Amino acid sequence: MNAGAAPATRRRLPTGWLLLAPALLLTGVLLIGLGQMLELSLHELDLSNYRLKPEYSLANYETVLSRPVTWRVLLRTFAGAGLVTLATLILAFPYAYLLVRTPSALVRKALLVALFLPFFIGQVVRAYGWLIILGREGLANAVLTGLGLPAQDLLFSYGTVLFGLVQYMLPFAVLLLIPALAAIPDDIERASEGLGANWPSTFLFVLLPLARPGLIGASVVVFTLTLTDFAMPEILGGGTQDFFASAIYDAFFQISNAGQGAALAMLLTGLGSAVVAVIFILAGTGTLGFRQSR
Amino acid sequence: MTRDVPNPPTLMPDAATAPPMVEIQGVSKRFGDTVAVADASLTLERGAFLTIVGPSGCGKTTLLRMIAGFEHPSAGRIRIHGADVAALPAHKRAIGMVFQRLALFPHMSAADNIAYPLRRRGHAKAGIAARVEEMLALVRLDGLGERRPHELSGGQQQRVAIARALAFGPDLLLLDEPLSALDRHLREGMQLEFRRIQQDLGVTTINVTHDQREALVMSDQIVVMNHGRIEQASDPHTLYREPQTRFVASFLGVTSLFAAEVAAADGDRLTLRVGGETLRGRGLAAPGDAVDCAIRAEHVTVAPAGTPPREGGNTLPGICERVIFEGDRSAVIVRLPALGDRPVSAFAPAAAGLSAGAPVAVHLDPDTLFAFRATTKEELP
Numbered sequence A: 001m002n003a004g005a006a007p008a009t010r011r012r013l014p015t016g017w018l019l020l021a022p023a024l025l026l027t028g029v030l031l032i033g034l035g036q037m038l039e040l041s042l043h044e045l046d047l048s049n050y051r052l053k054p055e056y057s058l059a060n061y062e063t064v065l066s067r068p069v070t071w072r073v074l075l076r077t078f079a080g081a082g083l084v085t086l087a088t089l090i091l092a093f094p095y096a097y098l099l100v101r102t103p104s105a106l107v108r109k110a111l112l113v114a115l116f117l118p119f120f121i122g123q124v125v126r127a128y129g130w131l132i133i134l135g136r137e138g139l140a141n142a143v144l145t146g147l148g149l150p151a152q153d154l155l156f157s158y159g160t161v162l163f164g165l166v167q168y169m170l171p172f173a174v175l176l177l178i179p180a181l182a183a184i185p186d187d188i189e190r191a192s193e194g195l196g197a198n199w200p201s202t203f204l205f206v207l208l209p210l211a212r213p214g215l216i217g218a219s220v221v222v223f224t225l226t227l228t229d230f231a232m233p234e235i236l237g238g239g240t241q242d243f244f245a246s247a248i249y250d251a252f253f254q255i256s257n258a259g260q261g262a263a264l265a266m267l268l269t270g271l272g273s274a275v276v277a278v279i280f281i282l283a284g285t286g287t288l289g290f291r292q293s294r
Numbered sequence B: 001m002t003r004d005v006p007n008p009p010t011l012m013p014d015a016a017t018a019p020p021m022v023e024i025q026g027v028s029k030r031f032g033d034t035v036a037v038a039d040a041s042l043t044l045e046r047g048a049f050l051t052i053v054g055p056s057g058c059g060k061t062t063l064l065r066m067i068a069g070f071e072h073p074s075a076g077r078i079r080i081h082g083a084d085v086a087a088l089p090a091h092k093r094a095i096g097m098v099f100q101r102l103a104l105f106p107h108m109s110a111a112d113n114i115a116y117p118l119r120r121r122g123h124a125k126a127g128i129a130a131r132v133e134e135m136l137a138l139v140r141l142d143g144l145g146e147r148r149p150h151e152l153s154g155g156q157q158q159r160v161a162i163a164r165a166l167a168f169g170p171d172l173l174l175l176d177e178p179l180s181a182l183d184r185h186l187r188e189g190m191q192l193e194f195r196r197i198q199q200d201l202g203v204t205t206i207n208v209t210h211d212q213r214e215a216l217v218m219s220d221q222i223v224v225m226n227h228g229r230i231e232q233a234s235d236p237h238t239l240y241r242e243p244q245t246r247f248v249a250s251f252l253g254v255t256s257l258f259a260a261e262v263a264a265a266d267g268d269r270l271t272l273r274v275g276g277e278t279l280r281g282r283g284l285a286a287p288g289d290a291v292d293c294a295i296r297a298e299h300v301t302v303a304p305a306g307t308p309p310r311e312g313g314n315t316l317p318g319i320c321e322r323v324i325f326e327g328d329r330s331a332v333i334v335r336l337p338a339l340g341d342r343p344v345s346a347f348a349p350a351a352a353g354l355s356a357g358a359p360v361a362v363h364l365d366p367d368t369l370f371a372f373r374a375t376t377k378e379e380l381p
């Protein structure tokens, strides 16, 4: 018995690693990319020949950090990501809850279709769609004037960019919340109710804590996706509401300063990772459902 | 189909003055095409222990959920303390419920689970801590309050669920087969312990179980359900001795069933004709009716052939087919040619000297041979 078990365990190990290999490979490539980006960011642009200087320096970081516009865009990006995450979760939670709990198969199907339909329309196309709807002559203003209200400049504002982002992020958040909510047995909520809790109390003391793994997962995904988003701020902001990705793009392709672009990219990666790390630390180790037996 | 169900016995002395704890009148519940509960009526006096039994899917959980306020009846009325609760949400009903799957809060310790109803009801902090200790002691879990549900055994989780349901001093406790997941030993221990707690606190209880023994041992009143209907509601003795439907007769105990025809009727005393023989039994039927007869194993006496027949007849010849030694007694299966070789179960003293293949004389007690008008074409089992 023992003799037979030992080779089996020995054989199992390499199989596990083999299965992991593609993922490890991919992560490895990403890490190499990150390393190259870091190396790039340490070379200043030589304005005499428009090449990167061979020697290492922190000059790019100094330049970037000393410019007020960097901080302004950074603030706009992080505040935007925070607001979008909050708004998305607030909207996604009831949507996912209804989808999981509705007794009607028809309602569930309708909610799923409504969720996935925009999923298949790329972000750029969707942004242009909003451009048309929210434009001076668009549907939104037609409704406003139809109601006897003055037409509004809806485009190219921070609010519009955030709106577009929330609308784009919603399906991601809902999809991440569905399994978390589906894992909460119906009877747990009934039990809370039967023990004297009204609906808000049940939500606060039972539903929300039990949905935490899903909420943390969804906020990390929405936050990082928003933080690095390019198309929505670019198109709906019309160049006035640039997020950090636009600044990186401009550095690389408008002013052709790859060193500076890389420094900006490293800045965003570093700060973004820090925020995510803080979320995980605050939320504790059991966050994503590990080590949590139900 | 309406049936005359005898008035449930009065279980508490003050029942005449106070309104019954629970009154259910003509309650039905439909889920789409499924009729989960059909026209159920029952009355439960304060302090009583009522058990609902019935096969899986017969509507037991649905009935409990309607009393608790988690489902709304499609028809009928539920009164608690004499007041109609149709408009009362579950959190205002002051009913403790232990769910079929317990539904403990996995993110809270046992103590926090028990404190939950007290906190939601705005009890004072100091009082809560004391009450939690008291409840933990009541269910014999002292010292385990800080454990999370998944760190407790099945039986311990069970007790946390009961403590949680009792913590706020509910008037009514609903138990949905909470003991079903436990092994027999633990279950029987919990049954006794639970009966002790229930009697200490005097809380009116409705218990759902699949365990006949549990039902007969613990209850003041038993309700037998089948296909969403209440087949019979009475105290355990009456239920066992005077089953009112074929289903009730066959559901409790080891029962043999066979078909017969009524030859004559005198009140509930019937003369039955079956396979050329005449038997006497009891039931409400008219001459000429086709009936299903049921008799429990303990009312069938098996003796070696040639034993002088008992007075009053009702003894038929048969062949002993199997003798199953059960320790304190033997279960005997006999075949009676008069009943179309249908097997009939009986019990015999272990030393009765019966063996398979031997001819026997089988006596069917006429007082407990029940005949029910055959209402369905269902095959007899």
Ligand SMILES: Nc1ncnc2c1ncn2[C@@H]1O[C@H](COP(=O)(O)OP(=O)(O)OP(=O)(O)O)[C@@H](O)[C@H]1O
Pocket (backbone or CB within 6 Å): B031, B034, B035, B036, B054, B055, B056, B057, B058, B059, B060, B061, B062, B063, B100
């Ligand atoms: N939410 C629901 N939707 C549709 N049908 C339901 C629902 N709840 C119960 N039913 C149906 O109603 C009937 C009664 O169910 P119920 O849960 O009350 O049975 P039960 O007597 O508690 O069975 P068990 O002993 O297996 O727990 C079953 O046929 C079940 O399929």
Ligand SMILES: [Mg+2]
Pocket (backbone or CB within 6 Å): B060, B061, B062, B100, B176
């Ligand atoms: Mg049930």
